[in-house]
Amino acid sequence: MTISSTPNQPPKQTVILEGxxxxxxxxHNAPLPVLRxxxxxxxxxxxxxxPCDYKMHERFPSPGAIDGCDFxxxxxxxxSAVPSLRVSFEIGDRVFGAVHGSNPIRHExxxxxxxxxxxxxxxxxxxDSMSFEEAxxxxxxxxxxxxxxxxxxxxxxxxxxxPAQNPQTVLVHGGSSSVGTIAMQLLRLVGHVPITTCSPRNWALAKEYGAEEVFDYHEPECAQKIKAYTRNTLRxxxxxxxxxxxxxxxxxxxxxxxxRYACLEMHPEYLLEKRTLKVGFVxxxxxxxxxxxxxxxxxxxxxxxxRQFGVRWYRSIQWLLDHGRLRPHPLRVLPGRFDAILQGIEMLKSKSVSGEKLVVVIGNLATIAVASIIWRRLSIQPPVSKDALAHIPEVRFDENDTPERYTQDSRSLLFKCYDKYLRHGIPVQMRNPIGELGPQVLLPMKYLDEVKYASTHLFSFPLFSEKVFLLNYSDAPQQTDAAAHVVRVQxxxxxxxxxxxxxxxxxxxxxxxLPDSKGCSPCRIYLFQPSLTSVEWNxxxxxxxxxxxxxxxxALALVGPELCRNREWIDISLQTTFAIFNAAFTIRAKYSPGWRWLARWQSDAPRKMRAMRARAVELLTPCDKPLARIADEQLFLTVASMHTTSSSLTSVxxxxxxxxxxxxxxxxxxxxxxxxCGGNWTLQQVAKMKKLDSFMKESQRVHPIGFITAQRATVRSHTFKDGLHLPAGVIFQFPADAVHHDPEIYPDPNRFDGxxxxxxRxxxxxxxxxxxxxxxxxxGFGAGSHACPGRFFTALAIKLILVVLLTQYEVKLADSKDGCRxxxxxxxxxxxxSQEAQIMLRKKFDG
Known part of the structure; x- marks a missing residue:
């Protein structure tokens, strides 16, 4: 028996087979496969x-067998047996996988x-974030x-x-190939360190996908360089x-x-003669x-x-996919459907493809449109019900309990939650002003240890961001492991x-x-105007x-000296965050959850986002890395750092x-x-400014950018060690601001003590x-292994900008209102x- 909602399937189909x-x-007249x-x-x-698409049919001829693996x-x-196999599929689901092409046992x-x-x-x-071509x-x-x-x-x-607790170094030969980039991602995800070989023109690509070090396999000394790098311990x-x-x-x-040596092609017999090697062909x-x-x-x-291993492995892959941990090799789409497949196979045989994965679209646009409607309509996750959180007490405003009040007065309610429940170890729930997301949970600090080192497969900040900011509908740049690695390590x-x-x-x-002597507008001047010499206040x-x-x-740190002085790049950096917020607001106001898939085609917000991303690509040219991906990484880092750093600096x-x-x-x-230091700054010199550092931290404590920390969404239901249960899809966080104002932790917490x-210390x-x-x-910067990876850069940037302000300028508030902030x-x-408050500056002069 077959479960189907599409009885009008054609009797014949078009295929590519071996004649x-x-x-x-x-x-064009091949029968449809018989469904088991x-x-x-x-x-x-x-x-x-x-490459196996031509190797299989050439090595093992089987006339009538359909070719091809990935789809x-x-x-x-x-x-009929699928529902009993611990897999969950519905009609209309978007899927991908691989089959045995050129199969002599089953031609179809x-x-x-x-x-x-x-x-x-x-x-x-x-x-949701992946297209058919990318999949x-x-x-x-x-x-x-x-x-x-x-x-x-x-x-x-x-x-x-x-992931493994004891990382091993693994050599991936040919890391710029499609199998190489996937292998390096997987090695990183399971806790190991990939090194690789490839042509120098693809080194940046290999690094982007996780290579710790890259070697030129054209060099005669390549093997010796790897041996030296690994200290003769590669296993x-x-x-x-x-x-x-x-x-x-x-x-x-x-x-x-x-x-151990894993071969993806049949190995010669002499390889087995090496007694110190355990060789396997896969x-x-x-x-x-x-x-x-x-x-x-x-x-x-x-x-x-x-087979049992394979089933377990595919479940792990699905887990990685669900949480955005895998991405495809850079792809090249060939137009022409089945003719393009034959063309692409010849390109592979002639070895004229490098650093790209060839993809061909088979389905027509109408089919894709219908599929998108089915997919979007069926993939909307309903909010967590109140019944599912009935075991967690709820706190509301006593009066005027409206969504608007939650957006303007949440701090007072958070202190109430902390005093009544959280400081006593009791979790609490409160209304989310974004009603479609259901209640949000605040956890007491006793749960922080379980959360701060947990895998993103369990508690996910990217999933939280996607839910709140609708990133999958606005075409906004999103967090990647590569971007976080660049900041955290490099x-x-x-x-x-x-x-x-x-x-x-x-x-x-x-x-x-600053305004020039002619009174031009501040913050819109092109760079390198003559130095300010007026004694007048600005x-x-x-x-x-x-x-x-x-x-x-x-931008100097992220994209280098040329672009950091480019007015257009600066504008994109400043506008991206606001564009994401505006897109989420616009899409949420205009489209119900079931119809948000239309936003990409109908709404101006995603179009503006795509235009910004496209311009970022142009500004980053030339670059030896896939430009769309590096542009997205830079824009994500901008979103993650620019306005939080600016706000912290302004607040200090x-x-x-x-x-x-x-x-x-x-x-x-x-x-x-x-x-x-004579103007030659080192980190040691910066570290000597301990009073400034302490003042900055107190400013962050009293005037934080956010009241909560460690925001996460539960990827799947979870029960904590003490029995607290959170269902899948719950947004939760911890009360950072309330902790920072707890008198048992910070005496006299409402007094500013610089x-x-x-x-x-x-x-x-x-x-x-x-x-x-x-x-x-x-x-203030989160907690555990998922704490803000750029916090050390933020601290350095704020300090160096303040150094310039305090030593080269006289600065005062334009309207201090009796000395108040x-x-x-x-x-x-x-x-x-305040983004409206003005300051007055004038240049200091010796004498």
């Missing part, structure tokens, strides 16, 4: 091309066809093959769910090519003790556990144990080398963004000035200007540090309590310094 002359050809009970029938939307499409029918099995029968347990759901390019063939290679042949420890090799050159290189790089179709009726060593008997490691440049950009940025909006300078200093400046007793002492400390943290621990540090009582702004759980 009697043993050549591939297009056949454990399979789903898929209407093909796109296919990806692999993506829409489920049209479901076999290939993917180069309009309709495909795919085993349900080896079929994957496409995540096909990600490829079930590579994922299946690599599962066997990494965990069965190399026997690497760790899984995506529980694991993945070789997708397994030809004479690759074997010589990989064996030459292997450590003295030998190790074939993708073997993961299904079926008998493979092939020749020349490619044949396999049925293997139930392998940027932080190089802060010392960046300090001087950041200081100079702060000097020149302030000059450039009045400017504080936030606008500091945001422009922060954007310039940040406001606090300094209304407290002259601190301002004088800190200015003297800054001048002393500047005189000592040297509070300096005293703690002097009396408790000199290495704690600095501005960028995090702990269970210092939550300009009023903060509030929205939901966020607070920010």
């Amino acid at each position: 009697d002359d043993l050549r591939l050809r297009i056949e 009970p454990d399979e789903v029938l898929v209407r093909t939307m796109a296919v990806a091309l692999n 993506s499409g829409i489920i049209l029918a479901i076999g 099995s290939g993917s180069f066809a309009e309709y495909i029968a795919s085993e349900a347990q080896f079929t994957l759901k496409i995540p 096909a390019a990600l490829g079930g063939t590579g994922l299946a093959t690599l599962g066997m290679a990494l965990f069965r042949t190399l026997e690497l420890p760790g899984t995506p769910e529980e 694991y090799v993945l070789d997708p090519f397994t030809d004479a050159k690759s074997i010589a290189l990989c064996c030459g790089a292997m450590g003295r003790a030998g190790g 074939m993708g179709p073997a993961l299904l556990g079926h008998r493979l009726e092939l020749d020349y060593g490619y044949e396999r008997e049925a293997d139930l144990e392998m 940027l932080t490691k190089n802060l010392g080398m960046l300090a001087n440049g950041m200081y100079q950009e702060a000097v020149e940025g302030l000059q450039a963004n 009045t400017v909006p504080a936030y606008s000035l500091l945001a422009n300078v922060t954007a310039r200093v940040t 400046l406001y606090d300094l200007l209304i407290r002259p007793e601190y301002c004088a002492e800190i200015t003297q400390e800054v001048q002393d540090a500047l005189a000592e 040297y509070r943290f300096l005293r703690l 002097e009396t408790v621990d000199p290495n704690r309590f600095h501005f960028a540090s995090v702990s269970d009582t210092m939550l 300009p009023p903060d702004t509030f929205h939901d759980f966020n607070m920010g310094p």
Whole structure:
């Protein structure tokens, strides 16, 4: 029996099969596959091309067999046994996977066809953020093959769910190939360190996908360089090519003790003679556990144990997909449907493809449109019901309990939640002003240890962001592991080398963004205007000035000196965050959840976002990295850092200007540090400004950017150690602001004490309590392994900009209102310094 909602399937289909002359050809009258009970029938939307697509039919001729492995499409029918297989599919689901093309046992099995029968347990759901083309390019063939290679042949420890605690270095030969980029992603995700070889023109690509180090496989000394890099201890090799050159290189790089060698092509017999090597040949179709009726060593008997491993592996892959942890190789879409497949196969045979995955769209536009409607309508996750959270007490406003009040007065309710429940270890729920998301939960600090080191497969900040800001509907740049890695490791490691440049950009940025003698508008001047020499006071909006300078200093670190002085790049950096907020507001107001898929085509907000991203690509040209991806990474880093850093800087400046007793002492400390280093800043010199650091941290405590921390959405239901249960889809967070105002933690918490943290460093621990540090009582930058990766850069940027302001300018509030700080702004759980308040500046002169 078959479950189906599409009874009008055609009797015939177009396919590519092997003819009697043993050549591939297009056949327009092939029958549809016969659906077995454990399979789903898929209407093909796109296919990806692999070298095996020509190697299989050439090595193992089987006239009449349909060719092709990787596919993506829409489920049209479901076999009767599928519901019992612990997989959940519905008609209209978008899926991808791989089948055994050129199969001599089952001719109808290939993917180069309009309709495909795919085993349900080896079929994957496409995540919302991924297109049919991208899903096909990600490829079930590579994922299946690599599962066997990494965990069965190399026997690497760790899984995506529980990464290895003892990372191993793994050589991936040919890392710029599609299988190489997937392999390096998987190795990172299970806790290991990939190194790779490829042509120098693809080094940036390999680095982007996770390579720790890249070597030129054209160099005669390549193997020796790898051996030296790994200190003659390399134990694991993945070789997708397994030809004479690759074997010589990989064996030459292997450590003295030998190790494991996974081949993705049949290896020569002499490789087995190396006693220190354990060699294994891996074939993708073997993961299904079926008998493979092939020749020349490619044949396999049925293997139930392998099939069981394959089912587990596909569940892990689906887990990674659901949480955005995998991305495809850069792809190239060939127009022309089935003719394009034949063309692409010839391109692969002639080795004229490098650094790209060839993809061909099979489904027509009308089919894709209908599929999109089905998919979007069926994929809307309902909010968590109140009944599901009935075990958690709820706190509301006593009067005027409207969504608007939650956006303007949430701080008072958070303190009420903390005093009544959270400080006593009791979780609490409160209304979410975005009603469609259901209630939100506040957790007491006793749960922080379980959350702060948890996998994003369990508690996800990206999922939280997507729910709140509708990122999948606005075409906004999203968080990637590569971007976080760049900041957490590479940027932080190089802060010392960046300090001087950041200081100079702060000097020149302030000059450039102040009005010239003709009274031109501040913060809209092109860069490198003549230095300000007037003794007159200049009045400017504080936030606008500091945001422009922060954007310039940040861009120096992220995109280099040329673009950091480009007015258009600065404008994109400043506008991206507001564009995301505006897009979410517009889409949520105009479209109900079931119809938001239309926003990409109808709403101006996603169009503006795409235009900004496209312009970012143009500004980043030339670049040896895939431009769309690097542009998205840069825009995401901008969103994550620009306005939070600008707001923190503005807030600190406001606090300094209304407290002259601190301002004088800190200015003297800054001048002393500047005189000592002579303008050549090192991190050691910056660290000597302890009073400034303490003042910044107290400003962050009293005037935080956000009232809560560690925002997450539950990916799946979870029960904490003490029995607290949260269902899937719940948004939760921790009460950072309330903790920072707890008198048992911070005595006299409502008083601003600029040297509070300096005293703690002097009396408790000199290495704690600095501005960028995090702990269970210092939550301004989050907590645990998911704390803000750019917090050290933020601290350095704020300090260096303040150094310039305090040593080169006289600064005062334009309207201090009896010495009071300009009023903060509030929205939901966020607070920010006034963006309207103005400051007055004039240049200091010696004598």
